[in-house]
Amino acid sequence: MTDQLSRVFAALADPTRRDMVARLTVADSTVNDLAAPYDVSLQAVSKHLKVLEEAGLVSRSREAQRRPVHLEAEVFDLMTKWIERYRRQAEERFSRLDAVLAAMDEEGNPTTGIRTEGTAS
Amino acid sequence: MTDQLSRVFAALADPTRRDMVARLTVADSTVNDLAAPYDVSLQAVSKHLKVLEEAGLVSRSREAQRRPVHLEAEVFDLMTKWIERYRRQAEERFSRLDAVLAAMDEEGNPTTGIRTEGTAS
DNA sequence: CCCTTATTCAACCCAACGGTTGACAAAGTC
């Protein structure tokens, strides 16, 4: 799992980390402040942040002893691009399929008719 | 990790599964056909499909011995919504921050000035 | 200098993941 996209998806697969991201959209935060709401050790939170950082979702600076955590919005685009690309394709095909099915109605029984039972129709 | 959003993100964190999704946007496919390009056992692919199915990304029907796999485009919206929501917020805050920083220039030194080093200047 | 605050590192534990192989089930074909 070396590629960034995998790391980003994996990072967001955890509800705690998603919540952290959500809270970081409001304001930068220290590790301690971030940890407060959760019922886990500070070290666990630190680990979560490492995961988010390695995914490029977050960056950390230094401010005295504190390590303020900052959300990097750019990475979201990476996901959005991937998702949007295939979502569009899937929806396109959805329409095309309907057309095909409609066309098939005019003939006998098709040889490659897949998708007998599904969500649609 | 019971919630769907977690399952969806986790499912897409695997490159093989993302590739399967990508290929399924082109056409429904049988397990065998889906497995062909990958250098793993059929059982492994079957497991991957189970993960995708439990995430709601895919549905399976029956066609003789075959179990055609079909991509469910709707779930993508779930992710898109989550992502877009926080991306927008993050970007908004990005602008607001600039305003705040500009405002601070007119005063002395701030007490809560976080984000000393970051991506943005 | 010592002490407190803020955070990370290291070692460990257990559950989950991705892979394997072997057996089984379901449906069509001969």
Next chain:
DNA sequence: GACTTTGTCAACCGTTGGGTTGAATAAGGG
């Protein structure tokens, strides 16, 4: 009815993930 195709189930195995605790580091503050 036996055989083939298509796929899943079950048991197992090594690795990773999220959690813990305890010690270490970094930077102020008294």
